[in-house]
Amino acid sequence: MLELFKAVGLGLMVLLPLANPLTTLALFLSLSENMTAEERNQQSLLTSFYVLLIMIVVFYAGTTVMNVFGISLQGLRIAGGLIVSFLGFRMLFPEQNDEIKNNSNKIKNINIAFVPLAMPSTTGPGTIAMIISWVSTFKHDVCFSPWITKITPILVFITVSLIVWCVLRSSSIIMRIVGTNGIKVISQLMGFLLVCMGVQFIINGIKGIIY
Numbered sequence: 270m271l272e273l274f275k276a277v278g279l280g281l282m283v284l285l286p287l288a289n290p291l292t293t294l295a296l297f298l299s300l301s302e303n304m305t306a307e308e309r310n311q312q313s314l315l316t317s318f319y320v321l322l323i324m325i326v327v328f329y330a331g332t333t334v335m336n337v338f339g340i341s342l343q344g345l346r347i348a349g350g351l352i353v354s355f356l357g358f359r360m361l362f363p364e365q366n367d368e369i370k371n372n373s374n375k376i377k378n379i380n381i382a383f384v385p386l387a388m389p390s391t392t393g394p395g396t397i398a399m400i401i402s403w404v405s406t407f408k409h410d411v412c413f414s415p416w417i418t419k420i421t422p423i424l425v426f427i428t429v430s431l432i433v434w435c436v437l438r439s440s441s442i443i444m445r446i447v448g449t450n451g452i453k454v455i456s457q458l459m460g461f462l463l464v465c466m467g468v469q470f471i472i473n474g475i476k477g478i479i480y
Contacts, residue, residue, distance in 0.1 A: 273420075276417050277421055277428065281425055283403070284396065284425060284429055287395045287399055288391050288392065288396055290391065290436040292459075292462075293391045293437065294440065294443075296386065297313075298443060299360055299456030301381070302449070302453075309437075309440055309441055310438060312382045313437035315380070315383070316386040316391070317430040317434035318382075319386075319388070320387045320430045323392045324392060324396075324430075325426055327401060328401075328422050328426070332404065343474040343475075343478045345397060346395075346470050347470070349393050349470050350472075350473075350474060351467065351471065352467070353385075353466050353467035354471070356385050356460075357459075357460045357461065357465075357466070357467055360459055361457055391433055395470075
């Protein structure tokens with residue numbers, strides 16, 4: 270049992286910094302400004318479910334899917350960088366979205382759980398690349414018992430998704446503490462950081478192609 274806890278702990282140490290639930294929380298706060306508490310809770314639950322689903326699919330079928338469609342890790346990084354940069358620009362210059370933000374009926378129909386919260390914010394190119402590289406490592410890992418290498422990934426993915434859910438569920442409390450002006454500041458700051466992250470993803474993808 271101690272061996273299992275050690276394996277899960279190592280997995281969390283690798284994935285949590287890449288998933289970075291706090292970054293997802295900041296993005297969630299800026300995008301859910303006009304949502305009710307019930308809608309935010311629903312989006313939190315959906316996000317954690319999508320995060321779990323994406324990580325499981327990537328672990329068991331990610332390499333196959335990428336090979337079938339001819340997608341490289343570098344291409345994945347560049348595509349993720351473009352998406353993240355686009356979202357960052359929209360948050361950095363909110364006047365482009367005034368019509369959408371001011372229409373409460375449309376806001377209620379917007380589902381932000383899969384894109385951008387689950388992907389690419391939580392399970393972005395870095396997380397996906399790490400999971401895919403983790404597959405071969407775990408299959409040939411002699412440090413742990415075979416039964417541990419089989420169940421550890423699932424336990425790690427479930428734990429990460431639960432952490433994401435708990436962090437996002439705290440958004441309603443943070444909303445009340447920070448207020449509208451605070452959310453706007455967080456939104457623009459997060460937009461700038463997302464643009465920087467997106468550009469870095471693209472740079473890493475290009476470097477991978479060149480070298």
